[in-house]
Every structure is written in structure tokens, then in C-alpha cells.
Amino acid sequence: MQTTTGTAPGLHAAGLQDSPSAATPLSAGSTAAEGFAVPGFDAVVRLASHSLGVPLVSLVLSSGETYWYTSGGTTPIHSPQALHPFYNEAARHQAGQLILDTRLDERFGDTDLGFAATPEPIRFFASEPVFTLTGQHIGALCAMDIHPRANLSESERSALRDAAALAGAGVVLRSYLGRTDPVTQLPHRNAFFEDMRAHMRDVPHAWVIAIDVAPVQRFNAFIRAMGHTYADELIRLVAQRTQSWMSTDVHLYQVGVTRFAALLPDRNMLIDPARLDALVALLRRPFDCLGIPLTIQPGVGLLKIQASELRGGDPLRLVMSASYAAQSSARGWAVYDHAQDEQQRQEFFLVTELAAALADHTELDLHYQPRVDLDSGRCVGVEALARWKHPTLGPIPPTQFIGLAERAGLMHSLTQWVLDRSLAQLAVWRNQGHQIHLSINVSNTDLSTGLVDRLRQAAERHSVDLATLELEFTESTLMEHSITTRRYLSAIRRLGTGIAIDDFGTGYSNLAALRQMPATSLKIDQSFVRGMTTSRHDEAIVRSVAELARSMDFRVVVEGVETEHIYDSVLGMACDEAQGFHVAYPMPADEVSVWLDAYRGMRSRQAP
Secondary structure (H helix, E strand, C coil), rough: CCEEEEEEECCCCCCCCCCCCCECCCCCCCCHHHHHCCCCCHHHHEEEEEEECCCCCEEEEEECEEEEEEEECCCCCCCCCCCCCCHHHHCCCCCCCCCCHHHHHHCCCCCCECCCCCCCEEEEEEEEECCCCCCEEEECCCEECCCCCCCHHHHHHHHHHHHHHHHHHHHHHHHHHCCCCCCCCEEEEEHHHHHHHHCCCCCCCEEEEECCCCCCCHHHHHHHCCCHHEEEEECCEEEEEEEEHCCCCCEEEEEEEEEEEEEEEEHCCCCHHHHHHHHHHHHHHEECCEEEEECCCCCEEEEEEEEECCCCCCCHHHHHHHHHHHCCCCCCCEECCHHHHHHHHHHHHHHHHHHHHHCCCCCCCEEEEEEEEEECCCCCEEEEEEEEEEEEEEECCCHHHHHHHCCCCCHHHHHHHHHHHHHHHHHHHHHHHCCEEEEEECCEEEEEEHHHHHHHHHHHHHHCHHHEEEEEEHHHHHHHCHHHHHHHHCCCCHCCCCCEEEECCCCCCCCHHHHHHCCEEEEHHHHHHHHHHCCCCHEEEEEEEEHHHHCCCCCCCCCCCCCHHHHHHCCCCCCCCCCCCCCCEEEEHHHHHHHHCCCCCCCCCCCC
16 A cells, blocks of 8 residues: 655645545555555555445554545545644544544534545544554554445444554554654664765765763653653644754754754754753743653764764764763863764763673772871771772772762662671671671761661671671762751661771761761861961861860861871860871781781870
8 A cells, every 4th residue: 555645734635535445545546555554554544444344544643744645546546635623633633533424523513524635524533643663653544435325334433543553553663664753753873874974975084973861860750750641742842942042954854762863964063052052042942741840961062073083983972972072061162072973982881891890890899098086096987988999900099090980870780899898807806706896888878778788788698787787878878858868867876887987078067967976087188188288278178177076076086197196286185086097007808907906006195
């Protein structure tokens, strides 16, 4: 079955025969129509035409495309004419329409639902909404006759519903086999590459632009909260707004679920910052999506590509690197940067390697750094520090792989491994007679009710008293979402476990929230402590913070004590513990026992 297609308001109409017959090909005389044929529609037409006894069937999509089918085929095609508004109304409705006689329906008035090619106006009209397999409403399947009806039987209604279901499947299949995306009806990724190769046969280089609608996690949150229908409508609205910014000779392609791309014409080879700023501003304006306003986080990336780079290259990946970076920038658009791209590729490689390391535990290890009590000089605890030695890249800094673990969703596994490994080691040391405490760093992604259960279970497995443990959270983690945070922290404190505010002074420094936090100790950030030797301002900060924390009943721990001079300075402040290279470097577990046995204490306030 061949079809004739038209974009509203134009369409091609075929004449009707008085009695229905099997649907036969309708000669369109249009290669475009053949290229956009809907797979399997010959079966759809036969089902609707035979079951309902109608000579004319049409598929009207909400995108404006219209497909017409007639039984017979002896009547020639006539010129396109305006599509009656009722067809567009049927395409928008998510419920079926039934008009037994159009002349008795007030919606038509004096206007006949007919065509120049028909001997008489359309008198009978029935439609059923068409949905994709995911439930997206995309239009309506319409059955028509020049004769009115007295009724439509239930079996005929059922046949029309079945035909509409087949139509939806056919439209989706057309999208997969052809060049269009089923949601936006824009040409998809394969079409983008085909057109780009054709374009660059005549030019040495071109600019590619990519528009990311939102970060993947945020878009998935849209779906979880509102459903796929809402998300699909949002994508269509973003496409429409983007197209309004583009000139008429620029074609937009949907190259991913949340990503569009376009090939800019030669006259746009020089980047116009004002134009790009205007696009970002346009996309940052709230969208009225199904009556619910929503603001997205767009990213616009640009790439200048040479014709030679198409051979074996992937320009979409490169421009996506720029659009990804742009999403977190204030300006919202960025030009591809090779160094930044290489960093992203390296991070992806490390994420996959870290996942493997967490699975086999052969590359990960824990080092421990002692903490000493300034009143007695004794070692009162150690802080567990994760270490990763890659077999080919060597040691990977914790500042690098901890952040990767958080962004890649691996932090839960890493924290669980640290809990089990460090608590097992603490049990060994305490059985050896070393009465020390253990401090463990915890990410903000782990701060939930599940952490309390995991902590309790790990302590039971290794027979460790929960009161000998301390969990360290960064200042920014504790100050965000304070009500929820306090609830989790209170549950941890009820276990007897201590809570430390780590890196204090680099985050929010919200004293009102700090006063309400059920923390037991405060660790002054080492950047201020290290600066004490050269900056009186840093020394004043450390001194004043220590006095403030002590007055709020926090135990004050000073990190970054790397020299004897700094150690002597903090002895004269309201500090309780010191940690840093002057006390001891972080060391593997098997060296800690040796160090503890040999340790004779540091100079203390109690020393004469």
C-alpha cells in the first residue's frame, strides 16, 4: 500500500466509490510519500475498511502528517485542499470520536466534511486515538463514508481500536526503519550522519551544534515524578523552541533521548556569542509542559569539524563533550576543548576500572593516620584513608577517585568496603591491647537511614563496640538539608558512634545550623593550619575557631600539623587532638601495630 502524505493544512484526497472493496494501492506519484510509508499499513487499512464497511481511512498525526487510503483506486488524485479542523481535533483527543451523520452534528454547521474528489460529502465519521507502545498519544485513525449510519456495533468499534493499535506500532516501526524519531518526528541520528556526509562532500569544514536538554539524572527524575508522557512533551517543546531560534534553512535532528544537533550553514562559521547567549536564555525560560511549569538545565556545545575527521571519527561524541561541560557552566554554551575531552575520557576509564577494583579488592587498600591527644600526648585513634594503586597508572589520588565514585554511583560499595575492612582491622588492634578509636570518612551520598543499619551490622560482624567509631562528614554535607541530616545524625549518635565535622572552615560555616548538629568533634581544615607558619590571619582563624568549637562542647581536632612549629602553636590553643605528618604519615595496616608498639608519646600540655 502506498500513501500520499501532506503536512497540514495541505493533503491529497482520493475519490470514493459507493460500495467498499478491498483496499488497493493509491497512486501518489510522489517519491516523498513512498519514503515515508508506514510499515504494515496495508493490513491496517484492510482491517478497518472490511470490518467497518467504509471506503476511506486516514491516519492524522499530531505532528501534522496525514495519510489517506481508499478502497478501489480508479479515481485520480486531485489537488491538495485544506484539512477540515475536525481532523486536527480528532488527532488531539485521547478518546474516540463517533459521528453517525455529520449533517446532524452542530460542530459542522453549514460546512460539509468533504473533498472535491468525492461525489458527495462525508456523512459518517469515526476515529480512535493512536498511541505508541510506550503510551504516547500521536494522533488518530479515522474511518469515513459518504453514507450516514444508524449505529456502530461493538464488534466494529473493537475492530477500529485494533486497527489504531496496529497503526501506532506501524508509526514506531517507520521511525526505526526510516529517518524520524517517534517522539518529535525529527530526523534521527542516522539521518544526521547521512546529511552531514552529503554536506561535507562540497565543503572542507563545518560547525556542528548540540543541545542537551538536561543532565541524565535530572531527566530521569522528571520521568519518575511525572511519567514518560510528560517527558516526551517536554522534549517536543524544547525542539520547538530550539527551531524558533534557528534560521529556516537549518535542520534540527534528535540524536539522543535528551539531545538535539544541527549542522550550521557556512555563513555561521564565525561563532556569534550574542546569538548563543540568546539560545541559552530561550531554553532556560520555564516551559509550560502539560500545564505544569518546568525549568531545564540546558547545555549547548559547538564543534568545528574537518571533512577528513568524518572517516572513522565521531563528531557527535566530541560535540557532546562540549554540551556536557556547558550544562554546569554559568554561560550555558561551550566550544569543544580537546584537553577537557581527554579528561572526561580518562575519568570514564577510571570509573570502569574502579568498579572492577571494588569487585575484586586487589587494588584497593586502607592506610591509617594516627591522631594524638594534646593533653597527654597519647595516640587515641586513627583515621582510615582509602588508597588505590592501579596496575598500569600507579597510585590514583583519593581526591580524584572519591569524586569519581560519588558521580558514578559507586560510593555505596566503596563505603561498605571501607567499613568492613577497617572494622575488621580495628578488632585486631584492640585485641592486641591498643585501645584506640577509628575514624571513617563518609560521603554525603551515604547519609541515609540505610547507613545506620549498615554501620550496626558491620560492627556486629566484627565484634566492635560502636562507641569506638567516629564517622567524618564534610562541613558542606552536614549543613545541607539540615532537618533531614539531623535526623540521620541523631540515629547514628544513638548507636554511641561519634560524629566529626570534617574540613571545617571551607564550607557553609552556618553557625546557626552548626549549633543544632549532634556532632561530637570538629576538625579544622588543614589549609588554615598549614598557613599558620606564614599568615597571622590563618593563625587567628584557627585560634578563634578552636575557641568557638570548644565553647560549643565540640572536641577540636587540628589537621595538617606538618611541622614542630605548628604543633607547638596548637598546644597553646583550645585544641584537643592533632593529626598530620609531624605526628605520623598515613601507613598500611601492618605498619600501624609496629608504630603503636614503638610510640612513646608526643610533647603534651601535661609535660613539665
